[in-house]
Amino acid sequence: MTKQQANWSPYDNSGGSCVAIAGADYCVIAADTRMSTGYNILTREYSKICKLADKCVMASSGFQADVKALQKQLAARHLIYQHQHNKQMSCPAMAQLLSNTLYYKRFFPYYSFNVLGGLDNEGKGCVFTYDAVGSYEKVGYSSQGSGSTLITPFLDNQLKSPSPLLLPAQDAVTPLGEAEAIDLIKTVFASASERDIYTGDKIEIVVVNADGIRREYMELRKD
Amino acid sequence: MNFMASKQPENSLLGPEADSQRTLYPYVTGTSVVALKYKDGILMAADMGGSYGSTLRYKSVERMKPIGKHSLLGASGEISDFQEILRYLDELILYDNMWDDGNSLGPKEVHNYLTRVMYNRRNKFNPLWNSLVLGGVKNGQKYLGTVSMIGVNFEDNHVATGFGNHLARPILRQEWHENLSYEDGVRLLEKCMRVLLYRDRSAINKLQIAKITEEGMTISQPYSLKTYWEFSAFANPAQGAVGTW
Numbered sequence: 364m365t366k367q368q369a370n371w372s373p374y375d376n377s378g379g380s381c382v383a384i385a386g387a388d389y390c391v392i393a394a395d396t397r398m399s400t401g402y403n404i405l406t407r408e409y410s411k412i413c414k415l416a417d418k419c420v421m422a423s424s425g426f427q428a429d430v431k432a433l434q435k436q437l438a439a440r441h442l443i444y445q446h447q448h449n450k451q452m453s454c455p456a457m458a459q460l461l462s463n464t465l466y467y468k469r470f471f472p473y474y475s476f477n478v479l480g481g482l483d484n485e486g487k488g489c490v491f492t493y494d495a496v497g498s499y500e501k502v503g504y505s506s507q508g509s510g511s512t513l514i515t516p517f518l519d520n521q522l523k524s525p526s527p528l529l530l531p532a533q534d535a536v537t538p539l540g541e542a543e544a545i546d547l548i549k550t551v552f553a554s555a556s557e558r559d560i561y562t563g564d565k566i567e568i569v570v571v572n573a574d575g576i577r578r579e580y581m582e583l584r585k586d
Numbered sequence: 587m588n589f590m591a592s593k594q595p596e597n598s599l600l601g602p603e604a605d606s607q608r609t610l611y612p613y614v615t616g617t618s619v620v621a622l623k624y625k626d627g628i629l630m631a632a633d634m635g636g637s638y639g640s641t642l643r644y645k646s647v648e649r650m651k652p653i654g655k656h657s658l659l660g661a662s663g664e665i666s667d668f669q670e671i672l673r674y675l676d677e678l679i680l681y682d683n684m685w686d687d688g689n690s691l692g693p694k695e696v697h698n699y700l701t702r703v704m705y706n707r708r709n710k711f712n713p714l715w716n717s718l719v720l721g722g723v724k725n726g727q728k729y730l731g732t733v734s735m736i737g738v739n740f741e742d743n744h745v746a747t748g749f750g751n752h753l754a755r756p757i758l759r760q761e762w763h764e765n766l767s768y769e770d771g772v773r774l775l776e777k778c779m780r781v782l783l784y785r786d787r788s789a790i791n792k793l794q795i796a797k798i799t800e801e802g803m804t805i806s807q808p809y810s811l812k813t814y815w816e817f818s819a820f821a822n823p824a825q826g827a828v829g830t831w
Binding site for chain 1: 742
């Protein structure tokens with residue numbers, strides 16, 4: 364009698380896409396609000412974006428239960444940091460914490476694909492992009508999730524990112540203005556919704572700049 | 587070379603012997619739960635069947651229970667795991683009451699607790715095989731959320747588990763609106779339950795509808811829905827497909 368195998372999986376893909384673009388003095392982070400399972404839509408109004416610190420916002424897609432647990436972990440660690448250092452964590456600091464937190468579960472990973480966006484200590488926009496086990500790098504823009512294969516090539520084309528192999532290293536932060544970047548985000552999501560079944564319903568756009576954090580929404584296709 | 591062989595504590599889930607203790611599949615199951623927000627609170631419906639595979643073993647299972655003063659929990663999936671969850675919640679509510687400070691856990695808090703419990707069990711590869719619906723009203727705020735056996739959770743204006751997701755949610759998406767009256771809410775739920783009765787093999791025609799408002803929770807006596815089997819398609823199912831059975 365062979366040993367019984369489990370017929371359930373601890374993972375599920377809740378779908379959705381995330382994008383972040385860094386500018387000279389702003390950072391825009393966006394994600395759709397659809398949560399799915401298989402071919403079903405569970406809800407059309409679920410936020411994938413989490414404010415981790417004053418100038419640091421994370422968008423995550425993947426397995427929603429893991430994303431939630433990860434967000435809670437980071438929020439708790441940030442609170443401790445604030446108690447110990449009497450200040451908010453900077454975006455690069457949170458970036459490292461997120462990487463370490465993900466790698467901590469290297470052998471039973473958080474199925475969470477993250478983009479972290481915000482302002483660094485000089486007020487300049489920064490975006491960090493991750494895989495599920497914590498490998499990360501600072502980039503000028505990034506997209507993760509089910510629509511990333513559709514979105515990334517378009518961003519590459521529009522934002523003309525310099526090669527990461529160039530020496531001296533060239534900054535990938537876009538010269539685009541805030542309004543133009545937001546417009547680009549709306550365009551990429553509208554396009555991704557056409558072909559990716561998991562992306563749609565609504566986009567939540569969060570803008571981080573010197574004035575603080577503001578949120579806007581745009582409707583997407585519901586099909 | 588034999589170092590001191592490390593001994594597992596009695597209740598550990600590590601090692602090959604422990605595999606037999608982990609949930610592999612459910613035995614006695616309940617089918618869909620459907621719930622929606624209406625003007626005064628939450629309405630929730632579930633039938634009273636407990637299936638043992640394809641056998642309809644139990645026909646009076648109450649799959650919706652009040653939790654504390656402000657919440658209502660409905661469950662589908664393994665009935666024994668639901669009973670275990672009720673025991674956990676009993677303890678939670680007891681300790682909350684023992685503070686005797688006039689404050690009580692609301693539906694949001696209970697939902698959060700359940701999410702953590704379900705996720706934790708999933709992490710240990712020993713899930714509680716349920717899909718839970720948690721609804722309630724506290725301080726005028728209506729709340730309706732759901733958690734799955736692997737910890738996926740969200741809140742919405744209407745939720746359903748299992749087959750309800752396929753058959754009831756589309757109806758709710760079409761016909762639900764803000765500030766439904768009690769009668770309209772019940773009518774809408776009954777419409778969903780009727781579709782489930784026709785099309786879900788594990789559904790039975792004996793259901794309860796529970797209502798929770800600021801004033802409290804009431805659960806109806808079990809009753810059955812009127813069904814109509816004289817649709818011509820039902821009368822002669824093979825008409826459009828000669829040779830089918």
